[in-house]
Amino acid sequence: MEKFLELLNEQYRLENEQIKILLNAFEKVDIQKSEFLLLAGNVARKVYLVDKGVIRVFSDDGNQESTRRIAFENEFATSFDSFINQTPSSESIQALEEGILYELSYINVRKLNETVPAWRAFYINRIEQAFTLHYGRIEAFQSMTAKERYDALISQRPQMIARLSNKVLASYLGITQESLSRIKSKV
Amino acid sequence: MEKFLELLNEQYRLENEQIKILLNAFEKVDIQKSEFLLLAGNVARKVYLVDKGVIRVFSDDGNQESTRRIAFENEFATSFDSFINQTPSSESIQALEEGILYELSYINVRKLNETVPAWRAFYINRIEQAFTLHYGRIEAFQSMTAKERYDALISQRPQMIARLSNKVLASYLGITQESLSRIKSKV
DNA sequence: ATGCTTTTTTATCATTTGTCAATTTTTAAA
């Protein structure tokens, strides 16, 4: 949380009054490993800032899981489509490690967008960044093999390999656990 | 362009003064089929609103083309990463049909974001929508076969099949032309 | 530590998709 405020202050200049408003909008939540923050079918009413731990956004069609987003420390995550339209989510959100989150409700996001210019600029910037992050994944799926996607992930987001189980990592890469196991053994 | 202004007015209420500012920010451009609006290596300085025709954003690694985004009438497109960071683009933008565009410079986007609240709300909304659109593609790549992605595209964006060549469509779906040809013949 | 559950690995075989090459069809230019 401190790091987040630092960043915000650095880039967008915060007045003390605004810092207070911001801090009031967030709520601290302790999470246990494997705990669900959102179950598919419900509306995503919060966006989460990870203070400590890892969370994942994923869907499960009964046959296979697809991990859409992994958020580590100082990253935001939610089931975005559900959150911005406040409609039922097709995705669930789950903690992968014990940790601490700061959650922000939909209403507070919209309020902050109206009332705190620094937050608004930050919000726009975050969505732009999130867009390019996910855009990169489309590039990967369009033009790379599973092995190439894995190698790219190692160099771009090493935490992904270090902190995630093969099962989750495989579902993020869009392949089966067995394929991932083979890819890893192929040097 | 009219339709775009209508939409903006409907959803965000525009004053006459603001309409003038907006109209001045856009510039009309006639485009020929196959014409390049941006060549990879250059900075994307404009975002394009398609008034008539179709444009595509794609990359070409020398070996294969990957079509990242197709924009039809009343849709916006640019090489997003390059545009928001004003850094050289790895993508090119090309017209697929003769048509008419309205282009908006990076500077004007940022200016409008500061000065026209209706535009700003619209801009945020567009990025949010663009995000969910591309997010849907990740879902497709993660959990569907090429045939399933093709079928989904037929029902969700029939224009894609109707107006694009197989070559472009295949590169959008992330498969070879040959595979697409076989998928189509499989009923 | 012990036993149970989950994850990971390994093997075999099936399916999907890619590659390469040739042919047909379509498009565009002279």
Place this chain on the structure above:
DNA sequence: TTTAAAAATTGACAAATGATAAAAAAGCAT
């Protein structure tokens, strides 16, 4: 219209990935 270029189709084969099953390894609760 004629001709050349580009795109689409088809076939044969190769490579990548999935499905299923079984065994080994790791994690977790008691």
